Amino acid sequence: MYDWTNELSVKFMDNYQSQPILWDPKLRGHKDKAKTNDAWTKISKELNIPIEELKNKKNSIMATFRGHLRKKKASIRSGVGQNKVYQPIWFLFNHINSFLGTINDCNSTINTEQVRKLLSKLLLIKNIDTHLYQ
Structure with a gap:
């Protein structure tokens, strides 16, 4: 085990x-x-540190980062005012977020039922327009 200082x-x-x-x-x-x-x-x-040790440290750092990121996103979604959004004070958060912040974002989910209804309405409008202008 290495002495993983902040530096x-x-x-x-x-x-x-x-x-x-x-x-x-x-x-x-x-x-x-x-x-x-x-x-x-x-x-x-x-760094003169074995690869396995580096990978273990990366996994540990990423787990901490994801925890802070999840907490920040949850506070944003909760509808609190801007001054009450969770701001991580962990020393690596901003550094990691600067290059990984958008990499791990998942695409938002799509409600297929809403998409189906919207497509049906669009097709209905198209059919009505087609009949009106013939």
């Missing part, structure tokens, strides 16, 4: 951010084990 954690996140192949699923090589292993090797050499 070392920030340095690790700086190195992690500099290797988008590890965190950006839109990149072609994101699932290429050789490319991702190369990226982990670069970070490992830079």
Whole structure:
């Protein structure tokens, strides 16, 4: 186990951010084990910490980040005023959010019944327009 000071954690996140192949699923090589292993090797050499230790720390950091992000989003959805929205004070939150904030966002869900009703209305309007202008 390494002594993960705040300073070392920030340095690790700086190195992690500099290797988008590890965190950006839109990149072609994101699932290429050789490319991702190369990226982990670069970070490992830079920090002189074994890859397995780095991966464990990344998982721990990401779990904490997701918890704070979930809490912030929940406070926004609750309808509280802007001054009452949860603002994480965790030292890594803003740094990680600056490059991962939108990466892990899920697309909003779609109510298929509402879509079906809307499409039916649009088709009905189109049919009415077609008959009126013939």
